[in-house]
Amino acid sequence: xxxxxxxxxxxxxxxxxxxxxxxxxxxxxxxxxxxxxxxxxxxxxxxxxxxxxxxxxxxxxxxxxxxxxxxxxxxxxxxxxxxxxxxxxxxxxxxxxxxxxxxxxxxxxxxxxxxxxxxxxxxxxxxxxxxxxxxxxxxxxxxxxxxxxxxxxxxxxxxxxxxxxxxxxxxxxxxxxxxxxxxxxxxxxxxxxxxxxxxxxxxxxxxxxxxxxxxxxxxxxxxxxxxxxxxxxxxxxxxxxxxxxxxxxxxxxxxxxxxxxxxxxxxxxxxxxxxxxxxxxxxxxxxxxxxxxxxxxxxxxxxxxxxxxxxxxxxxxxxxxxxxxxxxxxxxxxxxxxxxxxxxxxxxxxxxxxxxxxxxxxxxxxxxxxxxxxxxxxxxxxxxxxxxxxxxxxxxxxxxxxxxxxxxxxxxxxxxxxxxxxxxxxxxxxxxxxxxxxxxxxxxxxxxxxxxxxxxxxxxxxxxxxxxxxxxxxxxxxxxxxxxxxxxxxxxxxxxxxxxxxxxxxxxxxxxxxxxxxxxxxxxxxxxxxxxxxxxxxxxxxxxxxxxxxxxxxxxxxxxxxxxxxxxxxxxxxxxxxxxxxxxxxxxxxxxxx
Ligand SMILES: O=c1ccn([C@@H]2O[C@H](COP(=O)(O)O)[C@@H](O)[C@H]2O)c(=O)[nH]1
Numbered sequence: 001x002x003x004x005x006x007x008x009x010x011x012x013x014x015x016x017x018x019x020x021x022x023x024x025x026x027x028x029x030x031x032x033x034x035x036x037x038x039x040x041x042x043x044x045x046x047x048x049x050x051x052x053x054x055x056x057x058x059x060x061x062x063x064x065x066x067x068x069x070x071x072x073x074x075x076x077x078x079x080x081x082x083x084x085x086x087x088x089x090x091x092x093x094x095x096x097x098x099x100x101x102x103x104x105x106x107x108x109x110x111x112x113x114x115x116x117x118x119x120x121x122x123x124x125x126x127x128x129x130x131x132x133x134x135x136x137x138x139x140x141x142x143x144x145x146x147x148x149x150x151x152x153x154x155x156x157x158x159x160x161x162x163x164x165x166x167x168x169x170x171x172x173x174x175x176x177x178x179x180x181x182x183x184x185x186x187x188x189x190x191x192x193x194x195x196x197x198x199x200x201x202x203x204x205x206x207x208x209x210x211x212x213x214x215x216x217x218x219x220x221x222x223x224x225x226x227x228x229x230x231x232x233x234x235x236x237x238x239x240x241x242x243x244x245x246x247x248x249x250x251x252x253x254x255x256x257x258x259x260x261x262x263x264x265x266x267x268x269x270x271x272x273x274x275x276x277x278x279x280x281x282x283x284x285x286x287x288x289x290x291x292x293x294x295x296x297x298x299x300x301x302x303x304x305x306x307x308x309x310x311x312x313x314x315x316x317x318x319x320x321x322x323x324x325x326x327x328x329x330x331x332x333x334x335x336x337x338x339x340x341x342x343x344x345x346x347x348x349x350x351x352x353x354x355x356x357x358x359x360x361x362x363x364x365x366x367x368x369x370x371x372x373x374x375x376x377x378x379x380x381x382x383x384x385x386x387x388x389x390x391x392x393x394x395x396x397x398x399x400x401x402x403x404x405x406x407x408x409x410x411x412x413x414x415x416x417x418x419x420x421x422x423x424x425x426x427x428x429x430x431x432x433x434x435x436x437x438x439x440x441x442x443x444x445x446x447x448x449x450x451x452x453x454x455x456x457x458x459x460x461x462x463x464x465x466x467x468x469x470x471x472x473x474x475x476x477x478x479x480x481x482x483x484x485x486x487x488x489x490x491x492x493x494x495x496x497x498x499x500x501x502x503x504x505x506x507x508x509x510x511x512x513x514x515x516x517x518x519x520x521x522x523x524x525x526x527x528x529x530x531x532x533x534x535x536x537x538x539x540x541x542x543x544x545x546x547x548x549x550x551x552x553x554x555x556x557x558x559x560x561x562x563x564x565x566x567x568x569x570x571x572x573x574x575x576x577x578x579x580x581x582x583x584x585x586x587x588x589x590x591x592x593x594x
């Protein structure tokens with residue numbers, strides 16, 4: 001743990017079921033390798049995970065079974081440990097590589113910026129050599145424009161103890177709208193037609209492992225890849241290890257195919273185990289599968305040291321390994337070098353992405369709309385022109401906690417450096433119309449709505465994945481005026497604290513830690529604010545200002561509405577960047593100490 005991280009509290013835990021083949025999975029860590037310093041349930045760091053994995057590998061050896069470590073991408077963007085260095089990732093790649101990972105692939109965040117693609121190509125791919133798999137992502141050399149696979153397309157290997165033959169892939173969902181030009185993503189549909197893939201699915205392994213930056217309910221996994229593999233291999237067990245959607249989720253595609261994804265931001269380490277007749281005899285050829293039952297199990301391990309001690313049977317005194325401790329020290333040194341605890345201001349209250357409804361004063365998007373937007377989208381030359389400002393809610397990616405707001409909190413909340421663009425002197429009614437279409441896309445274009453939003457990524461995908469409101473019993477009690485607090489299990493020292501309470505396609509027993517649930521409210525896809533516009537006297541023309549990330553979405557609305565507006569009408573709205581604007585706002589409004 002990092003020196004300033006809070007200690008976890010003892011909470012009731014479910015055990016891990018071991019099988020012949022077991023996996024520890026991370027995904028969407030987004031740079032959070034220092035852990036969640038102020039959240040006890042997730043306060044372990046990457047060094048603790050290194051120690052944990054070393055012990056788990058030893059335990060696997062002692063049991064004579066196998067353990068594979070897998071990561072499904074989006075390792076960058078979203079935490080100071082990556083974003084606050086120049087160049088970005090200066091410390092992250094070395095810290096990351098301290099963990100031995102057997103199967104690793106890229107996510108979309110590795111492909112938004114040219115330097116991030118180069119970071120993969122120059123650091124992560126060589127750090128993991130043949131374990132890095134890029135089944136449908138190419139690297140394009142910026143100077144020569146030569147295109148080559150970012151890494152090998154697939155990997156065939158035998159596990160250490162059981163000798164199970166594995167064919168492993170590493171896919172990225174069909175992310176083609178926003179990747180930068182030194183990367184190239186081929187659709188999964190086109191990739192499965194390629195000769196190398198057709199050969200790979202005929203390698204006749206004991207198990208297929210499809211690692212992918214793909215949600216377990218996305219068609220790239222549950223339709224295209226599942227069908228392609230299953231059609232040729234009716235009996236072979238398949239393990240899909242996904243990500244991208246930032247939620248804990250698991251489902252069985254059939255009795256011999258499981259799909260699991262393990263959340264976001266290093267809050268979760270996924271555990272998947274499979275047991276039964278996995279390994280087949282060497283002869284005859286073709287080797288028939290023992291069609292005996294394969295059992296699967298999944299757990300979502302909260303990233304804290306008390307859980308790690310429990311699952312390894314160790315204690316504070318016996319848990320840390322040399323390598324784990326060194327990794328923790330590397331993180332501490334990097335955090336200090338980047339001054340991630342630098343005080344920017346004092347947040348007077350917490351602001352939540354989903355725990356309070358949009359419109360409530362505790363909701364971060366209400367805060368964005370009512371407090372921030374008018375002051376962070378400013379262009380001195382046009383300051384007197386009334387403006388309608390629009391931003392996608394995906395721009396804010398983490399809650400703000402009451403109290404010290406540091407360099408770290410800033411990047412956690414918003415790592416994006418996008419600027420603002422505008423269409424000058426646009427008819428007010430037209431600007432309102434575009435905003436309305438982006439907000440209610442589903443009503444305007446019902447045929448293409450959900451998929452469209454998902455593909456273009458207006459909100460983050462976790463906000464798109466879960467649409468229904470859920471009011472937690474504790475909040476319901478508060479609403480009805482009754483008192484509520486932490487639940488004490490009778491006769492034990494355990495408290496039930498708020499945290500992840502997952503219901504997935506396999507039931508409600510996936511979380512290793514038994515938590516009290518949070519309320520959940522889906523935010524809108526965009527928020528807008530009007531500056532210099534009176535409700536009773538609306539101007540004929542306004543500046544329509546929006547975050548540059550939304551350019552393609554706005555263009556798409558124009559196209560759908562057969563509007564004559566196009567890219568040539570969009571101009572830079574000053575030089576303010578999103579992150580810099582928020583920084584200045586915090587300095588100005590939250591300057592008091594705490
Ligand atoms: O410049 C950017 C890049 C991304 N976003 C938002 O982030 C999500 C993608 O992040 P995931 O972690 O893959 O969900 C994208 O959909 C946008 O909402 C952004 O706002 N600006």
